[in-house]
Amino acid sequence: xxxxxxxxxxxRAYNTVIKxxxxxxxxxxxxxxxxxxxxxxxxxxxxxxxxxxxxTEEQIEKNIEKGERHVVRIILDCYKYLNLSLHDSLMLxxxxxxxxxxxVLKNGTFYPEYKSLRTKAVQMVRKAKTLESLNSxxxxxxxxxxxxxxxxxxxxxxxxxxxxxxxxxxxTARKWLSVILWILSAVASGIVSILLGGLF
Amino acid sequence: MHILNKLTQEALFRKIGxxxxxxxxxxxxxxxxxxxxxxxxxxxxxxxxxxxxxxxxVYLFSKRLxxxxxVDKQLAKI
Numbered sequence: 040x041x042x043x044x045x046x047x048x049x050x051r052a053y054n055t056v057i058k059x060x061x062x063x064x065x066x067x068x069x070x071x072x073x074x075x076x077x078x079x080x081x082x083x084x085x086x087x088x089x090x091x092x093x094x095t096e097e098q099i100e101k102n103i104e105k106g107e108r109h110v111v112r113i114i115l116d117c118y119k120y121l122n123l124s125l126h127d128s129l130m131l132x133x134x135x136x137x138x139x140x141x142x143v144l145k146n147g148t149f150y151p152e153y154k155s156l157r158t159k160a161v162q163m164v165r166k167a168k169t170l171e172s173l174n175s176x177x178x179x180x181x182x183x184x185x186x187x188x189x190x191x192x193x194x195x196x197x198x199x200x201x202x203x204x205x206x207x208x209x210x211t212a213r214k215w216l217s218v219i220l221w222i223l224s225a226v227a228s229g230i231v232s233i234l235l236g237g238l239f
Numbered sequence: 240m241h242i243l244n245k246l247t248q249e250a251l252f253r254k255i256g257x258x259x260x261x262x263x264x265x266x267x268x269x270x271x272x273x274x275x276x277x278x279x280x281x282x283x284x285x286x287x288x289x290x291x292x293x294x295x296x297v298y299l300f301s302k303r304l305x306x307x308x309x310v311d312k313q314l315a316k317i
Contacts (some may be wrong), residue, residue, distance in 0.1 A: 048240065051240070055243070055263060060243075062251070063255060070283050070284065073304065111241075190246070
């Protein structure tokens with residue numbers, strides 16, 4: 040009976056955690072993540088070996104234990120990949136807005152919020168990575184928290200996307216204005232120096 | 240057992256378009272078909288997940304897996 044419960048536990052982990060996370064990886068990357076499917080094969084292999092003819096209780100226990108380790112690895116890999124994917128989209132946003140004054144967005148509230156969430160997400164990923172070899176449960180929870188912070192950042196960026204266009208227009212206008220002012224001041228100083236040269 | 244919190248469930252819904260409960264009731268093929276319809280293209284095989292090292296299969300590591308369409312093409316030549 041204990042064996043059945045343990046195996047049910049593995050399948051429940053697949054249906055309630057692994058399957059939705061893999062769907063998210065697929066939706067974000069538009070790819071079948073083969074390394075994750077390979078891990079699922081390994082998990083399934085350990086479960087099926089619990090039903091071999093002549094299998095001992097000790098072997099079953101070992102296979103369930105190995106299966107549980109695969110479940111943890113799959114979930115860890117899903118979170119790692121999702122965090123990495125979200126971080127890459129942030130980097131892209133930062134590259135695209137390199138020449139834009141982000142402090143003007145959302146009446147000045149966007150940039151401080153963005154900076155603090157970004158720092159928090161990066162710190163959490165680093166913490167989760169150190170926890171990975173020490174306490175897998177805590178690592179999973181921390182990876183999930185960092186994923187949550189990254190998705191908050193993604194929402195924040197989505198909210199300001201229309202304003203980014205106006206910030207870009209404003210930045211370009213300001214840049215051209217400074218160029219025009221520079222030319223005008225150069226012309227004015229030239230005229231003044233010619234006039235002064237004529238006087239003396 | 241690790242559980243997906245409310246924030247994660249909401250994020251999944253935003254990106255995939257299916258609720259957490261719906262996903263549990265659907266089979267993997269149905270979910271894939273839904274995602275393919277949503278993104279407007281077929282899912283491709285991803286051999287490596289960026290900086291994550293592949294585990295347990297030399298075929299994955301060296302990107303030597305063959306797709307079934309390739310196998311069919313080779314079979315047709317026999």
